[in-house]
Amino acid sequence: MSKSYRVIQWATGTVGSISLRHIIENPAYELAGVLVYNPAKSGVDAGDIVGLPKTGVLATNDVEKIIATDADCVHFAPQFQDIDMVCRLLRSGKNVVSTVGPFFPTEHNAAALKKIGAACQDGGTSFHGCGIHPGFIGDILPMTLTRLQNRIDRIEVFEIANKLKSPSVYIQFMGFGQTPEEFYSKPNVMTGSMEAFSDSMALVVTGLGKKIEKLSEKLELALAKNDIHYDGGVIRAGTIAGEHYEWTAWVESKPFMLFHLYYFLGDDMEPNWNLGESRHRVVIEGDPSIEMTLNALPDVNGDRHFLGITWTALLGNTAMAAVCEAKPGLVTHFDLGVVQPRGLIRKH
Structure with a gap:
């Protein structure tokens, strides 16, 4: 994997902008195109979109132009999944790394993965779904930590994000600021999310032979x-300032793997969970019992910022070379093995 790869960035929102900057700066990649949803960004140089020098690559909102662009891989980062579009990209001869899944085969995504698999065969391409959570913190990280265990009784994964210190569009998407009555009366971005998170659970449980x-x-x-x-x-x-989702995978009639997602805006709320700084945490109970905490180093003010958005982008970026080299079809973490990122050691 010493060659460079021509890459398209699909969408330039919060995740896509971080990815676009990485693609431009990483010598292992050559930016081939940028798909934008905002018409105001169409025709703008990709470098200008993320505050970097001009690249000579102009963003476009013309899907057909992107489909026709010669590229090795598409970093696919829209707000919502579009399986039909993923399949078009795959059939056009482009590998796809998606930040919105699917992540691992389960009953709920079987139909989508069947379509993706057929498109991969038609295009001779590969597909990989990844992110921080669902994704890395809930699957490949705990799966790796199981190597340290003699026996595992229970696994708990925590994503703790104080959005008061790192605001994002998810504050609106998740229904913050609504009354409980408003919240329960209409769907939001988290509606049905247990199925997406269960992809990560399934990877770990399958990896453990259950x-x-x-x-x-x-x-x-x-x-x-x-x-x-x-x-x-x-x-x-009186409106929603904190949400705690708890999803549980039951194995052998017991709650075996639990995911906790805490999103909140400060501590001036009831109940006050007193969660402290934003972080990710994995706890494995068994023999021996262990825990691992993953967070940002403190900045000049001593704050540890939530890096979920950043990591969601980078997990896709660092896998693209390996996905391009993989056999056609669905590429899971098990297929990737130990990912060997390219272009990370470079001048700053």
Whole structure:
């Protein structure tokens, strides 16, 4: 994998912009094209979109132009999955790395993966779904940690994100600022998300030689005690300021793998979970019992920023070369083995 790869960045939102910057700066990649949804970005140099020197590559909102572009791989990072578009890209001869899954074969994504598999065979291409959570923190990281175990009784994975310190579009997408009545009356970006997260659970449980018997879900909401001001607006008192999702995979009639997703805006809420700094955490109970915490180093102000968005992009970026070299078809973490990223050691 010493050659460079021609790469298309699909979408330039929060995840896509981080990815685009990486592709431009990484000598292992050559930027071949950029697909944007915002018409105002169409015709703009890719470098200008992310505050870098001009690249000579102009972004476009013309899907057909992107489909016709010669490239080795597409980093596919829209807000929502589009399986039909993924299949078009695969059939056009481009490998696809997607930040929105599917991540691992399960019953709920069987139809989508069947379509993707057929497209891969038609195009002689490969597909890989990855991200931070669902993704790395919930599958390949705990799967790797199992090498340190004599016996495993229970695995818990935590994503803890204080969005007051790192605001993002997910504050609106997840229903923050709504009353509980409003929240439960209409779907949001998290509706049905247990199935997506269960992809990661299935990878670990399958890797341990077992099967998931059932999934269960719990949701706890925390309400703002006073108005909470953040960069994107105000969360009014009495509206949702915190969400705790708990998904459980049952194995051999016991709760074996639990995912906790805590998103919140500060501590001025009831109940106050007193979660501290943003971080990811994996706890494995058994013989021996261990835990691992993954977070950012403190900045000049002593704050540890939540890196979930950044890691979602980079996990796809660092896998692209390996996916391009893989055999046609679905490429899971098991197929990739130990990923060997290219272009990371370079002048700053």
